[in-house]
Structures are given as structure tokens and as C-alpha cells.
Amino acid sequence: MQKSLLFLAAFLCSSSLALGAHSVTLTCTASIDSVTGYNFYRGTAAGAENFSTPINGSTPISTCGFIDTNVSAGVTYFYVAQAVVVNGSSTTTSANSNEAGSGPVPIAPATNLKAVPQ
Amino acid sequence: MNLILYFVLLQTRVVARFAATVPVDPASNLTAAAEPRSLLAIFGLKHDTVSLTWTASPDLATPATSGTGYAVWRAAGASSNAFSRINSTLTAMPNYHDTTGNRHVIYRYYVVATIGQVAAPRSNIVNVLTP
Numbered sequence: 001m002q003k004s005l006l007f008l009a010a011f012l013c014s015s016s017l018a019l020g021a022h023s024v025t026l027t028c029t030a031s032i033d034s035v036t037g038y039n040f041y042r043g044t045a046a047g048a049e050n051f052s053t054p055i056n057g058s059t060p061i062s063t064c065g066f067i068d069t070n071v072s073a074g075v076t077y078f079y080v081a082q083a084v085v086v087n088g089s090s091t092t093t094s095a096n097s098n099e100a101g102s103g104p105v106p107i108a109p110a111t112n113l114k115a116v117p118q
Numbered sequence: 119m120n121l122i123l124y125f126v127l128l129q130t131r132v133v134a135r136f137a138a139t140v141p142v143d144p145a146s147n148l149t150a151a152a153e154p155r156s157l158l159a160i161f162g163l164k165h166d167t168v169s170l171t172w173t174a175s176p177d178l179a180t181p182a183t184s185g186t187g188y189a190v191w192r193a194a195g196a197s198s199n200a201f202s203r204i205n206s207t208l209t210a211m212p213n214y215h216d217t218t219g220n221r222h223v224i225y226r227y228y229v230v231a232t233i234g235q236v237a238a239p240r241s242n243i244v245n246v247l248t249p
Binding site for chain 1: 167168169170171172173174175176177186188225227228230231232233236237238239240241242245247248249
């Protein structure tokens, strides 16, 4: 049984200069159906998401959103989501949401530039 | 010999005093220190240089790997924003020696961390007066 989804995904990038860490925040509109949760999939090219393993792990996320912290500066990522219905031992997934690109993950700048004439 | 030594010491003091009045851009973390010209530079045996150092971007390895590094930009004039890039290839280490400048010129510098086609925001701008 396919679950219908209406995803209006908005993907935002954020970075932490102090830690040199970055993340991509995924938000989406929940399915109109009653679902168990959502799985999120990532790729580094459009249409090339890796569907073998959700980036959120083996447990679907109960709300339609996820923060992907396993990203690198300067790289653009592409994401899709699937709604998941777990009924006993049976798991059913929806069709893919729309695909959304993050844009390049920001690069932390060089700082504390000094110049000395010699 | 004594006359030469007197000339060297006099010029050293003049350079140091002049450098203390160099206009400094109000960007944060900005520091600029003037040093006396070396004897080699005074007697024309060595090009005047400006040594740039900066804190590396946490997103770039040190040394930076292929396709990543730092672009170095320079403008001439205390308030000039006519920056042009002075390193043709990205600099892998967080330092650079500019040997292409002229004497008695205020140069402004900033650097940009780059990964592939993606650039970070520029660093702070630093002003320096060449000896």
C-alpha cells in the first residue's frame, strides 16, 4: 500500500565556525496519511541518492525533519524522504518526496590574517 | 663604516616611526607589525617582502589538499578596494610571502579559503606599509 506524500522541502545549511562542523537541516511537510515516521536519503548528485541506508539510521524519524551532520564543507548534497508505515512485522514505504538540494555547504573562512613587512 | 652604520640606524628608526602611523583597517583580529628593513634589502640585495600569516580554515587540511587552498588578494592604497589576486595557484599553507610589491606603498590584503569552486567568506583585511 503506497502512502501519498506532499513534501514541500526546504533545506537550509548552517555551519559552526568554532567547531569546524557543519550540518544540513531538512524540513518537510508531513504526509497527509497516518504514518510511523520518515526516512531520509542523501546523494552528492541529483538523482543519485543512496537508498540502501537511510541517513537517519534504521529507525524512522517521527517528525518530518532531520539534521544531517555527516556533511563536508564545499559539497552540495541532494535529499529525498520517504514516509514509512510499520504494521507489525510489515513495513511499507511511500513514494519519494521531491528532491531538494542543499547548495554548497559553507566553508569556514581563514581568520586572524597578519602582515609583516620585511 | 661608521657613517654606513649611522645611516642604517637612522633609517631603521625612521621606518619604525613611520610604520606606527600606518592606517589600520578596523576589521577584527587585525594586527600589523612593522619591522626594520634588513641590511640586504637596504643595499638592494634582497627584494622587499611582506609576510602574511593567518589562522587556517578548520575546513581545510594543513597543508591543503589538491583542489583546496587559499587565494591571496591585494590592493594598493590605504583605502583601496581594487583587490586583485596575487597567487596564481592556491596556497596550501596558511602563510604567503609577497615579493611583488613596491617600496613605501600601503598594501591591503585578505585571503579566501577555497574548496573546488566553493569559496569561504574572505578573512579580515590587513594593511601594511612596505619599507
